[in-house]
Amino acid sequence: MATQRTRLGVPTRNAVDWEEAALDAIAAGGLRSVTIPSLAQTLGVTKGSFYWHFASLDELIAAALTRWELADKATLATLAAIEDPATRLRAAFEEAMQLTRAQALFIALNATPDDAVVATLRRVSQRRIRFLTAAFRELGLEAKEARERALLAYTAYLGAFHLRRQALDIPTYVAHAARTLIP
Amino acid sequence: MATQRTRLGVPTRNAVDWEEAALDAIAAGGLRSVTIPSLAQTLGVTKGSFYWHFASLDELIAAALTRWELADKATLATLAAIEDPATRLRAAFEEAMQLTRAQALFIALNATPDDAVVATLRRVSQRRIRFLTAAFRELGLEAKEARERALLAYTAYLGAFHLRRQALDIPTYVAHAARTLIP
């Protein structure tokens, strides 16, 4: 993570290192578990140095959020490259069955009332819904039906990683969802 | 809330008052916003008195959780009393479209890695899935199909209040979900 070095050969941290540490911590323990001393310890510095990179804990969290949003865009772009729309949708759904850091983050973030957080989540959701709507249109649904189906698929997707997080065993879930939702 | 009075006529708080204040605070501002001083101020006492009722903040949260779980059971019982299974399912789904304290709580709680919290959420989810499975069986689906359909409906239900929380406008969502999921 820390790529730069001082003249004395001691590695130095940058804003990205703090953001990644914050994302790890949010996903692992929720927003409540993110403290400057614990992040500082992870990075091997004292907590005072945090304020050279960010003005406040809230600012760090906002920056980490933007980082996550860009990664989400990249994931969508990768999925969008799958030619067959049915395969593409199944691939998107299977993702909900892996509890990745990104998904744990989504849940943790949606629990915060902070306006900036909510705005980011809304953008991410709208992007995902557009992705799904496009796939359903390619499968032959007309515009309104495609959007409604996309909303249903997206809410099922979000709910599915809630259940994963609760460690509920749902082995045939994806196959059933695909059969029911993909025309 | 405070029903008892001392000899001098000064109202006194009990554990339930603290639990309700905690649930309000979690739903409104997430787990991170729950502090003993702020709850104490809401209840008009000093923070020291908290420890007469609970051993720790975690213990209060556990007790509040149990309270929420019982309320959820009661809601399910009310819905279960609706005779027609299709009407019953639609009523359950429409609930996701109202952002109640209970739903904000579910999201906030699912963001915590605490074992006790996760265990409670799992019990609540299983109860709800049983409720849905029973309704789909009544609608004529065979056991396996009814359970899979219940899981899909439940994940869509959970995801739907994520979207409500993000203030995304989805006017025809319930009608479409009902049409697609209810046989």
Next chain:
DNA sequence: ACCTGAACACCGTTCAAGT
């Protein structure tokens, strides 16, 4: 350019003392 270390206000927790 990045970090340390001391400082201060605030929250979680304890507890002796009050009514």
Next chain:
DNA sequence: ACCTGAACACCGTTCAAGT
């Protein structure tokens, strides 16, 4: 039976000083 008020450790934030 329930509450106050003072105490202490810990976290967020500031900042002067270091390299």
